[in-house]
Amino acid sequence: MELHKRLDYGFIGYQVPHIPRATRSARGRGNIRKKSDSNEMCAFDLLTTVAGKLLLEGESTSNSSGKDQSAVVKDTIETVKEDEDTPLKENPCNERCQERGFFISQIVSEAPVINHCLSKSTDTLSGPASVITSSNCSEKLGSAEQFINGERKTENRNCSTKVEHELSGCRDFSSCTLGAESKKQVKLDLSNDATITTNKRAAVCSSEFPDPWDRKRSMLVASDNTVKLSLSTDPDPFGSFPVIRNDVQLANKDDDEKSCGCTQPSTRNKAFRPAPRVGDWRMRKLQASKYWEVNPQSDDEGHVNVDNETRHVYQKRENVYMNERSQRDFPFKKRKLYYCNSFSNSDGGSSDGICSSPTKDLNRDASGYSLASSGARAASGTSIPKGASASFRSNDSHVKLKIKSFRVPELFVEIPENATVGSLKRTVMEAVTAILGGGLRIGVVFQGKKVRDDSKTLSQAGISHDDKLDGLGFTLEPSPSRASPPLGPEGCSRVLPCETPQPLTRCSPGSTIIHNGMQRETYNAFPDHSGTTLSNFIESDHDSAPSPPDASLEKNAADSRALVPVAAMDAEALAVVPMRKPKRCETVQRRIRRPFSVFEVEALVQAVEKLGTGRWRDVKMRAFDNAKHRTYVDLKDKWKTLVHTARISPQQRRGEPVPQELLDRVLIAHAYWSQQQARQQMKHQSETRLLL
DNA sequence: TTTAGGG
DNA sequence: CCCTAAA
Numbered sequence: 001m002e003l004h005k006r007l008d009y010g011f012i013g014y015q016v017p018h019i020p021r022a023t024r025s026a027r028g029r030g031n032i033r034k035k036s037d038s039n040e041m042c043a044f045d046l047l048t049t050v051a052g053k054l055l056l057e058g059e060s061t062s063n064s065s066g067k068d069q070s071a072v073v074k075d076t077i078e079t080v081k082e083d084e085d086t087p088l089k090e091n092p093c094n095e096r097c098q099e100r101g102f103f104i105s106q107i108v109s110e111a112p113v114i115n116h117c118l119s120k121s122t123d124t125l126s127g128p129a130s131v132i133t134s135s136n137c138s139e140k141l142g143s144a145e146q147f148i149n150g151e152r153k154t155e156n157r158n159c160s161t162k163v164e165h166e167l168s169g170c171r172d173f174s175s176c177t178l179g180a181e182s183k184k185q186v187k188l189d190l191s192n193d194a195t196i197t198t199n200k201r202a203a204v205c206s207s208e209f210p211d212p213w214d215r216k217r218s219m220l221v222a223s224d225n226t227v228k229l230s231l232s233t234d235p236d237p238f239g240s241f242p243v244i245r246n247d248v249q250l251a252n253k254d255d256d257e258k259s260c261g262c263t264q265p266s267t268r269n270k271a272f273r274p275a276p277r278v279g280d281w282r283m284r285k286l287q288a289s290k291y292w293e294v295n296p297q298s299d300d301e302g303h304v305n306v307d308n309e310t311r312h313v314y315q316k317r318e319n320v321y322m323n324e325r326s327q328r329d330f331p332f333k334k335r336k337l338y339y340c341n342s343f344s345n346s347d348g349g350s351s352d353g354i355c356s357s358p359t360k361d362l363n364r365d366a367s368g369y370s371l372a373s374s375g376a377r378a379a380s381g382t383s384i385p386k387g388a389s390a391s392f393r394s395n396d397s398h399v400k401l402k403i404k405s406f407r408v409p410e411l412f413v414e415i416p417e418n419a420t421v422g423s424l425k426r427t428v429m430e431a432v433t434a435i436l437g438g439g440l441r442i443g444v445v446f447q448g449k450k451v452r453d454d455s456k457t458l459s460q461a462g463i464s465h466d467d468k469l470d471g472l473g474f475t476l477e478p479s480p481s482r483a484s485p486p487l488g489p490e491g492c493s494r495v496l497p498c499e500t501p502q503p504l505t506r507c508s509p510g511s512t513i514i515h516n517g518m519q520r521e522t523y524n525a526f527p528d529h530s531g532t533t534l535s536n537f538i539e540s541d542h543d544s545a546p547s548p549p550d551a552s553l554e555k556n557a558a559d560s561r562a563l564v565p566v567a568a569m570d571a572e573a574l575a576v577v578p579m580r581k582p583k584r585c586e587t588v589q590r591r592i593r594r595p596f597s598v599f600e601v602e603a604l605v606q607a608v609e610k611l612g613t614g615r616w617r618d619v620k621m622r623a624f625d626n627a628k629h630r631t632y633v634d635l636k637d638k639w640k641t642l643v644h645t646a647r648i649s650p651q652q653r654r655g656e657p658v659p660q661e662l663l664d665r666v667l668i669a670h671a672y673w674s675q676q677q678a679r680q681q682m683k684h685q686s687e688t689r690l691l692l
Numbered sequence: 693t694t695t696a697g698g699g
Numbered sequence: 700c701c702c703t704a705a706a
Contacts, residue, residue: 591700617694632694637700640697 421461422454594629596638601658604635604642605665612673613639642666 415427425444444451451461596604607623616632616639624630645653646663 593700614695616696633696634700636695636697 415458417459418457420454420457421451421463424458424463425454591629595655598656598658598662600624600627600630601638601642601662604638605662605669608639608673609665609669612676613670614673614677639666639670643670646670 415424419427421444428444446461446463451463453461603623604619607619611618611622613636616636619635620630620632624635642658642663643666645658646666650657650660
């Protein structure tokens with residue numbers, strides 16, 4: 001088999017430092033109080049702010065609390081053991097777990113085809129396995145490597161003894177670093193679909209609160225002088241990865257729109273167009289179609305096969321491949337607008353965990369999990385621990401929220417070894433930008449050091465050496481040029497698209513809230529947020545940053561080691577990569593579907609017969625003046641469908657049957673007015689000629 | 693804003 | 700129904 005020599009980097013997600021303080025109104029249901037009038041804030045805005053904030057916090061926290069951490073870890077472990085059934089909320093570890101940085105891990109291998117890792121023997125895959133990141137005390141275990149002041153540290157996390165990762169099938173692939181000071185990696189031998197749990201808690205974590213992060217397969221594959229980067233969020237929080245993806249195909253073909261499992265027609269997303277500057281990089285993106293209307297003809301109530309909607313766009317000019325993958329198993333995909341997932345239609349999105357806690361009592365259980373994939377959970381009937389809502393009910397008027405991590409869709413990048421670091425940065429930026437909508441820039445951290453020289457090639461920087469790849473990381477940094485993130489085309493201004501009172505918004509400079517919608521079904525802590533889809537919300541207190549957020553962000557950008565890729569890329573992920581529309585705040589809810597009644601059709605036909613096609617405004621005024629919800633565009637569209645309906649066989653028609661008589665009239669009228677239109681044009685043309 | 697079409 | 704280019 002052909003051996004590829006590429007370097008693959010996988011970004012399982014971004015771990016962000018703890019972002020404290022979300023304020024929330026104490027009364028009852030817990031709306032998060034808005035601290036500013038910026039109701040108009042875009043989710044992206046929030047994210048960006050948060051990101052910046054995170055960068056700042058990560059720094060200070062890590063330095064100051066380094067020692068404590070180890071102690072805490074011990075304590076945590078013990079606690080967990082002793083009382084496995086203790087509600088997460090009550091678990092002391094919750095209070096102490098703090099994200100302090102980001103980690104990166106990856107697997108280096110020379111597997112010819114990534115997705116074969118599942119079935120191939122270990123010899124196929126070699127090299128360091130990915131590090132299982134553990135960030136949430138409740139859900140993530142293992143250790144996390146952090147880049148602190150240029151130094152990479154590996155730390156044990158709270159419930160570190162639990163390895164509930166469902167290492168999606170890459171056996172012998174993942175490793176978990178254990179031991180506070182140890183940088184060694186322990187390999188875990190996992191079966192393909194096995195979910196490994198070492199204790200009750202773990203079980204709970206993995207099954208009840210599946211965390212996509214933990215299920216990422218990561219690996220790094222070396223091949224033809226290119227480096228592949230994969231940013232990923234595991235979209236498949238619930239279970240294994242049933243979808244077999246073919247990396248090779250993905251990388252080389254552009255016609256595999258329907259990668260495994262993709263049952264929905266897909267459309268090209270023209271929203272994302274990689275910048276030409278990527279030069280000779282090949283870029284390819286897999287994008288998800290607009291899932292909510294994959295099939296116009298599909299029933300509304302009917303479920304849509306939300307899974308595996310895949311889409312990719314292949315730009316021949318680009319040679320950077322990027323895969324975005326998100327929200328694969330999201331049950332509510334179709335209802336996107338109702339949940340308003342802003343950053344991602346993805347499973348949840350942009351952020352992964354949040355810890356919320358009453359002022360003094362940090363509790364991190366449910367809140368964090370619920371974010372991950374509440375939707376799925378809801379679907380599966382999984383319930384959320386009581387602690388969840390309780391935790392939000394605080395006597396205090398403030399609730400602290402903590403973002404444990406951000407999840408980003410998976411991105412797959414392939415670049416030549418002789419590409420420059422700058423190119424690498426740009427490429428990653430392209431990918432990330434597509435997701436976050438811009439406003440961030442990417443920093444590269446290698447071997448614990450920031451690589452600032454953009455002109456250096458990857459080889460020169462040593463990034464091409466397989467054995468050192470685990471030292472590669474990326475950081476998300478606030479872009480200097482962008483104080484505030486751009487709004488989506490619609491001018492998305494809210495974090496929460498739904499009409500419901502916007503509970504979450506930026507509070508004040510430096511304060512941000514990112515709210516994870518989607519959980520609404522299962523997570524009643526935010527009963528009011530129905531429909532929100534932002535996957536996370538963070539609220540930090542305003543007093544935290546004296547200086548303007550932007551300024552501080554900027555200032556810290558350089559040092560931030562905020563985000564470091566975690567697991568290596570997941571070859572399989574390449575094939576099926578749903579995508580979400582970048583840069584768009586789903587602020588605008590799609591109008592509800594209102595099928596035309598026969599009566600309305602009648603009126604429409606009558607009006608068109610009289611006025612003809614092409615005068616929809618008049619038709620509207622004449623026949624639907626009182627139907628506020630029917631716009632002339634609607635009428636035009638309806639006429640279009642009527643004509644279509646009339647032309648197809650009755651068996652093919654759906655919905656409320658339209659009397660054949662009306663359809664006949666439709667055809668007649670359509671033919672007539674089409675003819676009229678044609679005549680008009682002819683007339684026009686002749687006139688024009690005469691003039692000439 | 694309207695039209696006209698593609699999605 | 701949505702999204703948009705054009706008019």
